[in-house]
Amino acid sequence: MMSTLEMIDQQVHPAVGEWELPAFVEESAMPSREGDRVIQYREALREAMSEEMRRDQRVFLIGEEVAQYNGAYKVSQGMLEEFGEKRIIDSPISESGFAGMCIGAAMYGLRPIVEFMSWSFSLVAADPILNNAPKMLYMSGGQWGCPIVFRGNDGAGGQLGSTHSWCVEALFANVPGLKMAIPSNPYDAKGLLKTAIRDPDPVFFLESERMLGDKAHVPEEEYYVPFGRARVCREGDAVTLVSFGRPVQFCMEAAGQLAGEGIECEVLDMRTIRPLDIDSVIESVRKTGRVVVVDQSWPFAGISSEVITQVCERGFDWLDHQPVRVNAADVPTPYAKELESAYLPNTERIVAAVKKTVG
Amino acid sequence: MMSTLEMIDQQVHPAVGEWELPAFVEESAMPSREGDRVIQYREALREAMSEEMRRDQRVFLIGEEVAQYNGAYKVSQGMLEEFGEKRIIDSPISESGFAGMCIGAAMYGLRPIVEFMSWSFSLVAADPILNNAPKMLYMSGGQWGCPIVFRGNDGAGGQLGSTHSWCVEALFANVPGLKMAIPSNPYDAKGLLKTAIRDPDPVFFLESERMLGDKAHVPEEEYYVPFGRARVCREGDAVTLVSFGRPVQFCMEAAGQLAGEGIECEVLDMRTIRPLDIDSVIESVRKTGRVVVVDQSWPFAGISSEVITQVCERGFDWLDHQPVRVNAADVPTPYAKELESAYLPNTERIVAAVKKTVG
Amino acid sequence: MTAMVKTRGGAGAGLSAGLSDDVVIGWLRDMVLIREFELRTMSAYQQAKIGGFCHIYIGQEAAVVGTFGAVEHDDPVVTAYRDHGHALARGMSPDVCMAEMFGKITGCAKGKGGSMHMFDRPNWLFGGHGIVGAQTPMGAGLAFGARYEWEVMGRGKKKVCLCYLGDGALNQGALHEAMNMAGILSIPVIYIVENNGYSMGTAIDRGTTMADKLWKKAEAYGIEHRTIDGFDVCSLYDEFRPFVDVLRDEQRPGFVDLKTYRYQGHSMSDPQKYRTKEEVAGHQEKDCLDRHAHHLMSERGCLSEDAFKEMQKDAKEQVKEAVAFAEGSAAPTVEGELYSDVYANPQKNLSPVRDYAHGTKNPLQ
Amino acid sequence: MTAMVKTRGGAGAGLSAGLSDDVVIGWLRDMVLIREFELRTMSAYQQAKIGGFCHIYIGQEAAVVGTFGAVEHDDPVVTAYRDHGHALARGMSPDVCMAEMFGKITGCAKGKGGSMHMFDRPNWLFGGHGIVGAQTPMGAGLAFGARYEWEVMGRGKKKVCLCYLGDGALNQGALHEAMNMAGILSIPVIYIVENNGYSMGTAIDRGTTMADKLWKKAEAYGIEHRTIDGFDVCSLYDEFRPFVDVLRDEQRPGFVDLKTYRYQGHSMSDPQKYRTKEEVAGHQEKDCLDRHAHHLMSERGCLSEDAFKEMQKDAKEQVKEAVAFAEGSAAPTVEGELYSDVYANPQKNLSPVRDYAHGTKNPLQ
Numbered sequence A, B: 001m002m003s004t005l006e007m008i009d010q011q012v013h014p015a016v017g018e019w020e021l022p023a024f025v026e027e028s029a030m031p032s033r034e035g036d037r038v039i040q041y042r043e044a045l046r047e048a049m050s051e052e053m054r055r056d057q058r059v060f061l062i063g064e065e066v067a068q069y070n071g072a073y074k075v076s077q078g079m080l081e082e083f084g085e086k087r088i089i090d091s092p093i094s095e096s097g098f099a100g101m102c103i104g105a106a107m108y109g110l111r112p113i114v115e116f117m118s119w120s121f122s123l124v125a126a127d128p129i130l131n132n133a134p135k136m137l138y139m140s141g142g143q144w145g146c147p148i149v150f151r152g153n154d155g156a157g158g159q160l161g162s163t164h165s166w167c168v169e170a171l172f173a174n175v176p177g178l179k180m181a182i183p184s185n186p187y188d189a190k191g192l193l194k195t196a197i198r199d200p201d202p203v204f205f206l207e208s209e210r211m212l213g214d215k216a217h218v219p220e221e222e223y224y225v226p227f228g229r230a231r232v233c234r235e236g237d238a239v240t241l242v243s244f245g246r247p248v249q250f251c252m253e254a255a256g257q258l259a260g261e262g263i264e265c266e267v268l269d270m271r272t273i274r275p276l277d278i279d280s281v282i283e284s285v286r287k288t289g290r291v292v293v294v295d296q297s298w299p300f301a302g303i304s305s306e307v308i309t310q311v312c313e314r315g316f317d318w319l320d321h322q323p324v325r326v327n328a329a330d331v332p333t334p335y336a337k338e339l340e341s342a343y344l345p346n347t348e349r350i351v352a353a354v355k356k357t358v359g
Numbered sequence C, D: 001m002t003a004m005v006k007t008r009g010g011a012g013a014g015l016s017a018g019l020s021d022d023v024v025i026g027w028l029r030d031m032v033l034i035r036e037f038e039l040r041t042m043s044a045y046q047q048a049k050i051g052g053f054c055h056i057y058i059g060q061e062a063a064v065v066g067t068f069g070a071v072e073h074d075d076p077v078v079t080a081y082r083d084h085g086h087a088l089a090r091g092m093s094p095d096v097c098m099a100e101m102f103g104k105i106t107g108c109a110k111g112k113g114g115s116m117h118m119f120d121r122p123n124w125l126f127g128g129h130g131i132v133g134a135q136t137p138m139g140a141g142l143a144f145g146a147r148y149e150w151e152v153m154g155r156g157k158k159k160v161c162l163c164y165l166g167d168g169a170l171n172q173g174a175l176h177e178a179m180n181m182a183g184i185l186s187i188p189v190i191y192i193v194e195n196n197g198y199s200m201g202t203a204i205d206r207g208t209t210m211a212d213k214l215w216k217k218a219e220a221y222g223i224e225h226r227t228i229d230g231f232d233v234c235s236l237y238d239e240f241r242p243f244v245d246v247l248r249d250e251q252r253p254g255f256v257d258l259k260t261y262r263y264q265g266h267s268m269s270d271p272q273k274y275r276t277k278e279e280v281a282g283h284q285e286k287d288c289l290d291r292h293a294h295h296l297m298s299e300r301g302c303l304s305e306d307a308f309k310e311m312q313k314d315a316k317e318q319v320k321e322a323v324a325f326a327e328g329s330a331a332p333t334v335e336g337e338l339y340s341d342v343y344a345n346p347q348k349n350l351s352p353v354r355d356y357a358h359g360t361k362n363p364l365q
């Protein structure tokens, strides 16, 4: 009989083969976000994958059109050449099949990166990614974990219509056992993806087609962005704007506009949803007393509901005003340009929400 | 060119064939919940389906083992005999296939009832049920809706382990275009299922294996329970307990216990999640100033987060205490009896939550 | 376009040689219209008048025209996202089709669907679906519905459903589940694989086993099958028509490996490095439209060169008008359309944000 | 139980006649143990010592014993929820297996998995999976991993993965996607359909097309196949062994329609109205355990009747002890296990409720 005395307290769980986390440093000690090594979001992702594949032979990439076609969105451009067809693998249009297959491969000891051309196509793979990957460690009593990264485009904004515009974070983040990252810029995209590949748990990594071409400085030096630490993109004392992924950009725009009117917003980019750095949110709310959560998914039981609930649970007494959320419109994603832009949580709607809060 | 003057204001949308809603009456005018026609929850479901199938030839039932086997849980017992194999249809183990097929049949003009032996098995059908059914009307610009009922067992409690114990409400309720009902007792099970079959929109109907044997009076007279109206199961002024489905029973137990200590809880059974009768919740909170949401799904971005967020949005100023939620433990469902019962939102945990709120 | 109506009289008549000139000339007219329409679609897309994904049908025209020619107007049809040809050949007006892609309220889905979601209720076209394979269980359901209607409800008649899919969709599990169910329940759905040899940049034999014997996939479910050349609309019809007639009569499923080819990239943003120009040119030499035109003009002799030119001019004209119509149409208003058509029975409190409403009537209704 | 070890020496040796007596007697011992174990399982379930669903393996013993006999101990194995036989035949101690079903910390999954989730890392058993068909892409992945290990990482050796599934799982799309990928990528996974003729109450031909030619399902993906009688463990081995050897050597997938039969209901709560007592009795007449015992005692003559009785007594004893062990073991504690093994790398703020932790070591580690 095992006693609680025999509890494992080592950080290295035996169920996932060899692994160790990179050495994370404080935000202030990380390489600078400013500089002139300007690359695209997609290139940042590519660098992250390539560097980790060079480091660890167990890492491979599979997905539709990732190899010969160089990626439907050119994220994996050139990787077939460098790593060969045994590690950069074109799959048939069988999301359930290749996601499930990679769960098996991860259990066997590999470190798969599974690209969904779009997270919208992951619904056909919902069972393996939700019912198997995040539960394997628990179900097997700690015998096998599932070190795997699922990644791809998430969210609307390209007039792709209602079946191709999913924000899966609102659905999938409900499930314990998975981690979820949603980078809003190239620097974080690279640093978070490298961390995701090193992490021994299943990571859902949500990119955005609308941001793949975004450019920013990404340092030469190797760096890892830790999970669970929000970034304060802008300081302010009037209201806390909480967001993640693409809408962070809209929040920054809105904050800029509002500053012109004397309203200083503090903008927090959560970077990961699970873990969710609620401590930083509360810290900010203690200062501002007000919070607006901007979330590009549908409102009902989504991430914004969760953030607001956690704010109430941990910082109710600091609130001077009811928490407010700004979401995608609560309708299937429309195709027509005008409808789609009204559908998204745009700058205008954020500004209005902030004004309501501070007014 | 259509103008806004030409907006359809009739209630009968042309996209779903012939339909009309039953005449709903006020709760007070409904047949009594008390009496001696005591039947099981499963029989109540069966009566609902059979009555509607007698009324409307377009209604049929399909699912694994629903016909010759009389239903894996005997919900459809005897229905094959009455309606024949063309209307009570055994399907292969192909959830994605038969759910998708019934979406086509619904578009064609039929009124399918799709039984998932368990909602846990609906993940393999996530794409048709989430990406097609609830969006068809929108995507087709109002040409075809999808009048369909998906129903089956939801939730843990029978030591079925982690893949078989899903509470899909937390995931699926995020999606606009669907309706969702979660009855907590035989009376509502029958009345809500009849309404679901009559409703021209896709309805996700969540039952519970743990309640199928529950017995209560179900009146002889025909009745329909309207969507979007919570039921006040118990009146009180100390705290509002909001719940739905099986945990309503735990709430009633907890309220009973607490009454002994002089704490009078108002217990609301939401009955449907979408629509969500937030008006009744707010009305109660105005009186109590306190709310505890009891939800058998995982906490993160679940129904309880949504209820709390809506309470903040609409009744923030009435709150004397932060809203509190009681959920299933945030882990995959364990098999062992002791772990599973600690996992569920049981009476003990509800009592503790209430005390924290009123204390 | 009334291809469906035209062939109705010939039901059961047999091979294309026995069809009236009107019918086979109608097929050419349909093909010409689709081609001209798609050329315009491409330039409108390049001008950013059309957004999102846009999948061009050029090269495959005979596939849809020849198969539609063999069924009735009220046989249900469902397809994937490469659906402009299906919409036009089913009888959707080019105006409405183009307006949809322009995101206008006069489009078939009031601009809410877009290129991938052509729905046409009056013409029994049940969409345009974007998720690869998703339409295949739906197709079984449409056929199930039709069968149920006459068998259980005692009204209607024996129908078949044509369910189109790309070769890439062969690898989605949904299709297999659907085929097994169609086999077990004897559902009159006909799966037509528009086998253009590629799914995006993946040549069929790189992604699909038994690529040269796709009929094995049908045999695994006991489903009768045909392998048909899709470059000659007449021979396509000749082989497909009797197949349909038997399946309709006996109310059971079928499967067709229909060999075809797309000339354009997968979607408008495809650099097409996975195939050579020569390969494309090789296929263009046996172009289905040219071939049928040549057949009518030189072999069957029922069409003059002038008449053909006139036909082309007409099509160009129609399509130009369609663009003008689309351009001149209003966009759906946020107030009227964003929150409409979400529920057929909108109720209070369905959303935390606001109430849903009914929108404007669909232009096709 | 060391069936895996026993056959290792005979690798490549060929047919069962050439195997040592120890090996074929070992098979019988395994089968006897499984049967006795399952009888105990049933009574423990009836006494409510086991909860949830519980699927009894009696009748199918030869299927797992004969196929395991043909592979190496470190070839990965994965199966569905009817997995007690697989666990025992792979070498899991009956104590640990029974303790899992009793929901005890000494169980293979520390009581967190239950009957449907037998995992055994030291014996390369990757579960026990509850969703029909879910294990089939996983099986391809295990084989992919093994192949990748020697091919890309230059270590390890050629392996095959045995992936078991019920006949009902043939109708889940996941299997088809997996088979196509296994074909395209040449993955050495062997799908073994334990075809017991029923999925719950559905006789195979009511739910599955081509029920009498299941190999057609494999042929659709160009996968080599065998149809094997699963009632005689020796002939099963004789047919399966060479098949495995070729697939291992050539590193490509295989498919076996393995005919077998379950004597008990689908799960413990099945009234079994879908078949007659006579049908069951008919199968019991050719019982795989009796047959092999008879073969060893009367034909091969390597086992005395006394030795067989001894073997049965031993098994009964072992199983009794397993029940005692399970009964005597502690349940996992809420404090130690509820929030453990959720993440291998638990971090702060992963949950709004509380932090996750590491639990006690798994008893198999």
Ligand SMILES: Cc1ncc(C[n+]2csc(CCOP(=O)(O)OP(=O)(O)O)c2C)c(N)n1
Residues within 6 Å of the ligand: A064, A093, A095, A117, A121, A124, C082, C130, C131, C132, C165, C166, C167, C168, C169, C170, C196, C198, C199, C200, C266
């Ligand atoms: C489930 C799913 N996965 C991926 C995609 C992205 N995708 C769209 S079309 C396509 C290729 C399909 O090829 P094919 O079926 O041959 O049709 P074709 O484009 O040749 O007409 C892919 C991968 C999708 N829409 N759905």
Ligand SMILES: Cc1ncc(C[n+]2csc(CCOP(=O)(O)OP(=O)(O)O)c2C)c(N)n1
Residues within 6 Å of the ligand: B064, B093, B095, B117, B121, B124, D082, D130, D131, D132, D165, D166, D167, D168, D169, D170, D196, D198, D199, D200, D266
């Ligand atoms: C996707 C899914 N649908 C339904 C079920 C419920 N279910 C469990 S076992 C079973 C029958 C499976 O039969 P078969 O594959 O032949 O295996 P056997 O029980 O005969 O070993 C069903 C329908 C499930 N577990 N998963």
Ligand SMILES: [Mg+2]
Residues within 6 Å of the ligand: C166, C167, C168, C194, C195, C196, C197, C198, C199, C200
């Ligand atoms: Mg193709």
Ligand SMILES: [Mg+2]
Residues within 6 Å of the ligand: D166, D167, D168, D194, D195, D196, D197, D198, D199, D200
């Ligand atoms: Mg079976």
